[in-house]
Amino acid sequence: xxxxxxxxxxxxxLNWFVPLAKIAGGEPAGFQFQQLVKMIGLPLIAxxxxxxxxxxxxxxxxxxxxxxPGPVQVWEQVKVLNEEHQAERQRETDFYQRQEQRNxxxxxxxxxxxxxxxxxxxxxxxxxxxxTSLFTVFVGFLLASLIxxxxxxxxxxxxxxxxxxxxxxxxxxxVSPLAWLPIVTMVVSAVYVSADPMFSKSFITSAITVMLxxxxxxxxxxxxxxxxxxxxxxxxxxxxxLGYFTTVWKIVVPSSIPMIFTGLRISLGIGWMVLIAAEMxxxxxxxxxxxxxEFQNGSSNSLSRIMVAVLAIGLIGFALDRxxxxxxxxxxxxxxxxxx
Amino acid sequence: xxxxxxxDHVSIDFxxxxxxxxxxxxxxxxxxxGEFVSIIGHSGCGKSTVMNIVGGLYQATEGGVILQGKExxxxxxxxxxxxxxxxxxxxxxxxxxxxxxxxxxFGKTRNRQQIRDWTLHxxxxxxxxxxxxxxxxxxxxxxxxxxxxxxxxxxxxKVLLMxxxxxxxxxxxxxxxxxxxxxxxxxxxxxxxMITHDVDExxxxxxxxxxxxxxxAASIGEILQVDLPRPRQRLDLADNADYNHYRSEVxxxxxxxxxxxxx
Numbered sequence: 001x002x003x004x005x006x007x008x009x010x011x012x013x014l015n016w017f018v019p020l021a022k023i024a025g026g027e028p029a030g031f032q033f034q035q036l037v038k039m040i041g042l043p044l045i046a047x048x049x050x051x052x053x054x055x056x057x058x059x060x061x062x063x064x065x066x067x068x069p070g071p072v073q074v075w076e077q078v079k080v081l082n083e084e085h086q087a088e089r090q091r092e093t094d095f096y097q098r099q100e101q102r103n104x105x106x107x108x109x110x111x112x113x114x115x116x117x118x119x120x121x122x123x124x125x126x127x128x129x130x131x132t133s134l135f136t137v138f139v140g141f142l143l144a145s146l147i148x149x150x151x152x153x154x155x156x157x158x159x160x161x162x163x164x165x166x167x168x169x170x171x172x173x174x175v176s177p178l179a180w181l182p183i184v185t186m187v188v189s190a191v192y193v194s195a196d197p198m199f200s201k202s203f204i205t206s207a208i209t210v211m212l213x214x215x216x217x218x219x220x221x222x223x224x225x226x227x228x229x230x231x232x233x234x235x236x237x238x239x240x241x242l243g244y245f246t247t248v249w250k251i252v253v254p255s256s257i258p259m260i261f262t263g264l265r266i267s268l269g270i271g272w273m274v275l276i277a278a279e280m281x282x283x284x285x286x287x288x289x290x291x292x293x294e295f296q297n298g299s300s301n302s303l304s305r306i307m308v309a310v311l312a313i314g315l316i317g318f319a320l321d322r323x324x325x326x327x328x329x330x331x332x333x334x335x336x337x338x339x340x
Numbered sequence: 341x342x343x344x345x346x347x348d349h350v351s352i353d354f355x356x357x358x359x360x361x362x363x364x365x366x367x368x369x370x371x372x373x374g375e376f377v378s379i380i381g382h383s384g385c386g387k388s389t390v391m392n393i394v395g396g397l398y399q400a401t402e403g404g405v406i407l408q409g410k411e412x413x414x415x416x417x418x419x420x421x422x423x424x425x426x427x428x429x430x431x432x433x434x435x436x437x438x439x440x441x442x443x444x445x446f447g448k449t450r451n452r453q454q455i456r457d458w459t460l461h462x463x464x465x466x467x468x469x470x471x472x473x474x475x476x477x478x479x480x481x482x483x484x485x486x487x488x489x490x491x492x493x494x495x496x497x498k499v500l501l502m503x504x505x506x507x508x509x510x511x512x513x514x515x516x517x518x519x520x521x522x523x524x525x526x527x528x529x530x531x532x533x534m535i536t537h538d539v540d541e542x543x544x545x546x547x548x549x550x551x552x553x554x555x556x557a558a559s560i561g562e563i564l565q566v567d568l569p570r571p572r573q574r575l576d577l578a579d580n581a582d583y584n585h586y587r588s589e590v591x592x593x594x595x596x597x598x599x600x601x602x603x
Binding site for chain 1: 475
């Protein structure tokens, strides 16, 4: 049981708690305690030092929007933003209750009455924006992976194809999302025409921009991973006369999984960064828009609220990376590999 | 009479910037069914190239390989290969590694139970049943090579090709595996081509030793028939005059007549 718990903690990257689990499992507490101090104590000290410098450093900077906020003011805004979110949810519930009530009354008076059901049209709160951003980055990342992994595999297997497309990859890879954005916006406006669109155009634009920027690391890493497969393994496949797709599925994909995931992790990180920038510039809903709106708003709380967003962006990026790391460890055959 | 496997005047050129490079020149070997043939020579003499041509991984520039009267020029399970570095799939257990081969070769002709039995039978043949659910990374080098041999045998090959199969192992493990291989060979009477650079291994295991000259344009120097009675025992042979004669023949070939120029 304890072994399973430790394995779970290690594979999910929650290594901090491994010493605790080991102490609970009856291992000598002294050594595990040292490990605990190393794993939790040191980062904690660094974190406190950071807060200290932030607190006293920020107090010395005066901006046109007032003093640069320190940790205390930022924490205030975390609470405020959360309260605003709760309040908005309350308004939504109330709205639907009133609407239901009204419609019920109408129907009671006249069973044939035409009733109207309207959606709640409230202001998206900070937390709504987080979900929008997460969903957008997920869609863009998924699209990118669906394109990049197959192309990476095919071009890793064929040196000629790789030589052919390599210059294109190298040219498009360094292009900033902000350069893509106007083109994507125009193309989406022109192509995605529908009377009753399933997704809003701004969502599609952001997702495609994310996709364009997060294609490359996955593509390149997959191609490199595939082309560096042990030749003997492929020869085994030839001796067994496996077909092209069987070879890919049974030999190529499993042996390049570690490299594919390395690429996916970089891609997701880039996608997340790109998304924020794209949302700011294009005024697409999401965290980027939140930051931009607060900046334009220019109230005395704006800087604190932007900092909340900055921290949220960082924490979510960290969490996304952890999730990818966990998946990578789960899918890799070499569980002992030291993946960071 | 037509021999079982005929390596018929094979030459191979590899393209280089300075024109074709002739690696093998006019290699001609006849092998009978059930014969154990070793190919020995200095490193770089093209031993592995011969094996890769028989295995179908390389195409001969001139000549060809004829197995049971039919030319073979692509890889196939009738010429199973045991690789020097075992080439097991690291994400599959030992059982799954062998099973993959069994399924690919017999998937259409045998049912699930037969596939399972045949996989287990071959693991038993190399004495690896106890580790069938382990990953290759969890077993020793010798054990990995046993699985590699089991996988090759499971394909029921007409010819078993072994590319320095024990080259990466320590001397004791190598001796164990050689003994196992002799046992299996006595049981199944496979036709085997083994590449080696170990003189004792060649004499102990083979019916015929093909000694190759140094490259470029390597060819066959001599072919030595080893007429030692089977089953052979490593210990008994140590003082056997015939054994030592064969051994010194090979050593003289390698180190006197075709000594490698200072590497």
